[in-house]
Amino acid sequence: MPGAGGTGIRVTRAEDGTVRIAxxxxxxxxxxxxxxxAGGVLLWPxxxxxxxxxxxxxxxxxxQQWLWAVHGERAAAAVHxxxxxxPGAAADVTPMEPETVLAGxxxxxxxxxxxARWWPASYPDGxxxxxxxxxxxxxxALTHRCQQLFDDPGDQPxxxxxxxLETHQAALAPLIRWWQAARESASGPVRQLGRVLTLLGDAADCAGLEGDALRRLRSSLAEGVPHEVRTPFDLGGLFARSGDHALAAGERLAAGGRVIARGAGTNDWRRYPPGFVDSAEDAVSWAVSAVGARRRIEVEVVADVAAPxxxxxxxxxxxVEGGPPTRVSLARRGDVWAGRxxxxxxxxLPPGTRMEVGVLLAGFDPGPEPDSTIADGRADRDAVRAxxxxRLAAAALPEPQDxxxxxxxxxxxxxxxxxEEDF
Known part of the structure; x- marks a missing residue:
């Protein structure tokens, strides 16, 4: 975690009765x-x-079960x-270095x-x-390690x-093979792999989970000796990935009629779930064509490789020019979502006509960003990509201590x- 310390933090009682730190x-x-x-929400930038x-x-x-460990005893006392x-009461507290590793x-x-929610996977962005x-x-594994933070999983997703562990145990078998190969060659994140597998074994034992994958995990942890290691070891191919992805390889936009306008739309990540749309800034494209007396808009959106x-x-x-929005239903076609x-x-259309096109999933959508924040939204998305x-560049380096x-x-x-794909 970024180093603790610095100037004081403010603890306040809000109008809705919550107590806020910072x-x-x-x-x-x-x-x-x-x-x-337990009892609240933590937020990090x-x-x-x-x-x-x-x-x-x-x-x-x-x-109180985690406050003293994450924010220090003074902040915990101030909250109490x-x-x-x-409402409106406040206190300034000098932060203390956390006494446990729980904060990190x-x-x-x-x-x-x-x-898991916001990683900006993108084929065109690489x-x-x-x-x-x-x-x-x-x-x-991390959740099991941080049990002090939680008291009722039913209330805390x-x-x-x-x-x-039950949802994602398909990764256990390849994860064990990775650990065994790393131990044999004394390379890769050996300690991290060992910590994760040990915590998973403890979590499975505490929850009374069973199954072939978990039995193999327990056996591997008990033996502590590599076996069944594939040589040479192919980390890139170990975990199943989606197939090849060709960028927007569908029909050309505005295949019929005379094109009178075209452009790129806004790709606001908040408006659809993860795994639906490629996160590239120019993933949304549109064209307006004249088909007889009608005007038709066609929209194509680059699909995520895992999109349903x-x-x-x-x-x-x-x-159009800030008028009432028109909804266009999109269906998955190859590697694009498309509709007209x-x-x-x-x-x-007069030159300079303002056309706003965005993609969303009805029922999930929180609504578009206000006009004043659209440019800032793109800057924030670019910062997330950077x-x-x-982090991906750092993944090839030796294990950092932080x-x-x-x-x-x-x-x-x-x-x-x-x-490997670039090679």
Whole structure:
């Protein structure tokens, strides 16, 4: 975790009764790592560094089990005192160096959940996807390591190590092979692999989980000796990845009619779930054509390599000069989401007509960003891309000592697979 210390932090009692440590995190949701814990929520900025997370505490009593370890005893005492004060009460607290490693592990766990939700995988941008099962089992291990943060997994989706392990146990067999090969060659993240597997074994034992993959895990941990190692070892091919992806290899936009306008839309990551749309800034493209007396808009969106091929339909939202939006249903076709609809626009669009096109999933969508933040949203997305590229580059280096900056195993595997593909 970024080093603790620095100037004082403010603890306040908000109007809604929550107790807050430091200021609420600013910026789009994809720039914040969030962890739902006992009695509250912890938030870290992904871009940049911070000594401590901000916190929104709705149950100070439950939160006391982790407050002293993450924020220090003075902050924990301030939260306890302010819980009995009226809204608006505040206290300035000098932060203390955390006495346990929980603060660093919590920050890493939050970053892992951020990666599961916001990692900007993109074929045209050259950012490989993270293998979800491999990331999921490491999150299960970290969750088990951070049990002090949680008291009721039913209330805290981030706190159920057993559920994460059961959901992602397909990664166990290749993970064991990776550990065995790394031990045999004394290379790679041997210690990290060993820690993750040991924690997974403990989590499975605590939850009473069974199954072939878990029996093999227990056997491998008990033996502690490499066996069945494939030679040569191919890390890049060890974890299953989606097939080849050809950029927008569908029909040409506006295949019929006379094109009267075309452009690129806004790719707001907040408006659809992960694994649906390629994260590139120019993934959304559109064209308006004249077909007789009608005006038709066609939209194509580069699909994520893991995007569902049926049963789910995205939509494009089209606005002309700030007018009421038109929805265009999109269906998966090859490696694009595509759709078309008639559009109520002038027969000849004047030069400079403002067309706004974005992609969303109905029922998931929080709504578009305000006009004033669209440019900032792109800058933030570019900063996130730079951040993950830096982490992927670091994945090829020896294990760093800092817990927070240490690459996840999924990042190491993605970097290795990407390097092999480039070669």
């Amino acid at each position: 200021a609420p995190a600013r910026g789009p949701a994809f720039t914040r790592a969030v962890l739902e814990v 992904v871009l940049g560094t911070t000594a401590l997370p901000s916190a929104e505490i709705h149950d100070p009593g439950r939160a 005192a302010l819980a009995a004060q009226p 592990q919590a920050a890493r766990l939050a970053l892992g959940h951020w990666a 950012i490989p996807a993270l293998q979800p099962d491999l990331l999921g089992v490491e999150l299960a 981030d706190g159920d190590a057993a559920e994460l 091929s049926g049963g789910v339909h995205l939509a494009a939202e089209v606005g 609809a008639d559009l109520d626009v002038p027969a000849s 951040f993950v590229r830096h 817990t927070y900056t240490q690459p996840f195993l999924a990042e190491i595997a993605a970097a290795a697979a990407d390097a």
